[in-house]
Amino acid sequence: METNQNTEVLCLEGLKKSFGDLLVLDNIDLRVTKGETIVILGASGSGKSTMLRCVNFMEVPSGGRIILHGEQVGKENQNGSRTYDEKSLSDLRSRVGMVFQHFNLFPHMTVKQNVMEGPRTVLKCDQAECERRAKLYLDKVGLGWKADAWPSELSGGQQQRVAIARALAMEPDIMLFDEATSALDPELVGEVLETMKQLAEEGMTMLIVTHELGFAYTVADRVLFLSKGKILEQGAPEAVLINPKEEATKNFLRGHG
């Protein structure tokens, strides 16, 4: 049982990322407290995906620090730069769950096998523990009854909920969602948002990139507006979504109202 409700799960300090000459993340500072749900908004190209991808090192940051549960990722070199060995990256990735726009379930595995795969291969859990997790997390997303189905037999919304269960089965410290509902038919969006809302209410720590503003308003503890690789504005949902200060935020909201 966690006693300290203010535990910092993730801290980004001066995070930078460039692709060649293009500076995509420009000094991002962010502290994420245990149980916090943060929604990240921003125009296309503002750096939202890159920010999430840096958090689990699918992209290696060009500068700054990423601290997960008080521990900085990677090893410091004598000249102050950092190297990221595969062991520390794979440790990190097993503690950071990620759900993408395109749920890539393994098509040749049943739903249950999909959920068991990470615990089995990465965490080396025994069969009983893998089964326990599969049941627990498929039930959590309301798909225990589909355990033996093939991904192709599920709707897009169900597949995305399995992808969430698969990420949860690693029992991560934080969950990242990158436009998890953007590729879904409109009638399937609600069930996935509902699952995410339930996770937020259960105290999961989450960073969510979405254009679903109604969802952001009801579920976020904090909303960030990213513009040109910087956090231009942040605050409670009412502040950022109803009374934004910045012109760029107002423009974005007009376009997505």
Ligand code: ADP
């Ligand atoms: P968003 O998710 O907010 O739409 P991204 O983080 O995907 O934005 O992209 C931010 C910027 O970085 C864009 O200009 C994009 O073209 C560029 N970018 C992203 N990934 C790469 C990459 N692997 N190589 C070069 N440029 C990239």
Ligand code: MG
């Ligand atoms: Mg993106």
